[in-house]
Amino acid sequence: MSEKRGNSFLTAIVIGAGIRGSIYAQYAHLYPNKLKIVGVADPREFYRGKLQQRFDIKDDNCFSDWSEASERDKMSDCVIITTPDRLHKDPVVAFANKGYFILLEKPMAVNEDDCREIVKTCQENNVIVAVCHVLRYTPWANKLKELIDSGLIGEVVNINHIENAGFWFFAHCFVRGNWHIEAESSSSLLAKCCHDVDLINFWMAGRRCTSISSFGHLSHFNKESKPPGAASRCMECPADVESKCPYSAKKIYLDQIKQGDKEFPVCVLAEDPTIESVTTALKTGPYGVCVYDNDNDVMSNQVVNMQFEGGATATLTMAGFTKSVGEREVKVYGTKGQLSCTANSDPVIKHYDFLTGKSHEYQAKPKMVEGMKGYGGADFYCMDSFVSSVTENNETTISTGPEESLGSHLLVFAAEKARKEKRVVMLQPDGTYN
Template identity: 55%
Template structure:
């Protein structure tokens, strides 16, 4: 386990930078030795942060893949639609792979990635960070201990957050299905994976889904609203105002996410942010964007044995990503929010018991996203590569493929307005 794992980063944006920061915190465990990104600023920033030799800096990942393997593993954090080609290429070169979710944007591409990884006998870890979340793991522990009996129903809510949905799925990179993919895949594939994880080895038999693009349409544009927030006379009455979401944060001296995404030029101050909002995508009126991904969706699933799941993704929430889960069993009821404790009500004893998630020391601030699950994911991946032990990964290739295919079937149900029966 003391072996230092060397890593190439393909895609030096928010997620690529976030995962690679593990090397700065634990240099004895991991070292970033290469970067590939078409954007000069992003490339340079990661190169300087990790002191990467110029020979290992690429403006196209294909140039890196054409070389003999020069790292133990690769972190692939390219845009969602650009996952398949580098994943397959680096798998064939023998790199172990940490792949940002979703695995890919078509079932065929997901299958191709898994086949390439199996053929090359390399470790594949898709970033289903929720499987590493301490609360999610405590729920799994309680379920496996039989404390609520057999699962009858899971009710799971993913609250996207009103401003976050406007940022990422109306103005941002995941707004348009043709440019990225549908929102159930890009936002909630790890929620589908998580409920599959809790259901254990049971197979989903059928699925139905409903959802729509709510509110963020031209028909809902307020009277007198302009095409851009900085020019808008009614901006003060709009909860999705770019001034409220970005400028208000920057004027307080904070240039962290989401402001850091808007300042893509590398300069991050109030003046450059204002310029970006005046001319860039994040300053657009939310009622005048080219968004077409659904803002609220429910997925209903039936598993072997008759257990059911109702998963809801909704944009219009106060909280961001603080998931709520209730699991109904034959002997008790489990309830929790993933920011806190897990409660069990025992039907026989008619009393509540509280369980707290296990935490392995202090989580570094740079890897504290998703309740610290980013840190636990990187710990598992680096350990797995160092020991060449795939069992240390919580989401193996087959399980990840199964949950991804379930997401595609759910979206098929929504679009075709029918129940989809899954093949065995």
């Protein structure tokens, strides 16, 4: 690795100029003395051009294909890889072989072989890599770990973790959107909840998961649930039917744009979201298709049950039908007390002591940085950790390196195997499973 960089700023190329790539690049806008974006690769001219203009990137450093950038002599310190899930492995391998430090959007890859190849290549090239399990970097997640590790609640017996996906968010991403067909993207458990499996593994550090089971179902978003008289597109649906549908694209997208809000999710539908452009997208594109008349096949609700060494258990619930979006609810039960936390914009960790009967609260309010407020500020914390690690040549501040993230991904793959084969999957010490 390079020598400690002191106060000099890092340089980075963004591979994938969509929402996630733009969010991570925002760090360079906020802290130009720490990071400078010097290149961008994206097949979509509009999004590539937006990032180029925003950071005044030279024409020679703008690419329609990431491979063009990887074939050049090393042109920056880092690369930020935010391509679609199934297009992670190849750019990671190519840029690691060139000696780039890497920030990799989760999931690291969609199958075990690709994940292991990423780990192997990064180890061989001795490069710093951070996988964007951004929740690990939040104050609330780290405070929970600190309290657990302190022995405050004795020995951990069970962790109960709920991921509230959000009813409209799930319909947007996993019924109409890029993650609605597993073969073209990944399972909803991997795409939505590899964060959560990773957190459980993080809090259970020092204990190995020995067995895992999972159950799931594609509930409601199917042809059997389609209301009588509903059309195949929301824009064509009779008013008396559409008005009673909480998943109507008119409600989700047109109501938002009418309020002057051009951010997510309408920004996904059109390059320049307006009433006209969004209406056209709903009439012709995938986001205007009836949620009951689509070809989606991923689970809309799922539970994962884990047994750890020593007998501790954990349960993860992915719920697609919730009011809140992305809000985690965590309860940790120990032999001497319990901890609970709802990870919203102002999370508070509550402790109850079995011996004294007393309760105490720990504040864990995150720093909310403009343009990087995703996941309760986690995007900022993850990026800040990565930049600091590379600048100081110190990997210890990265808690989601490739080896650590591989362990979490293997648990997700094992859970999916258990669900599909309707059995308990046993895990070996080396991470392999039967």
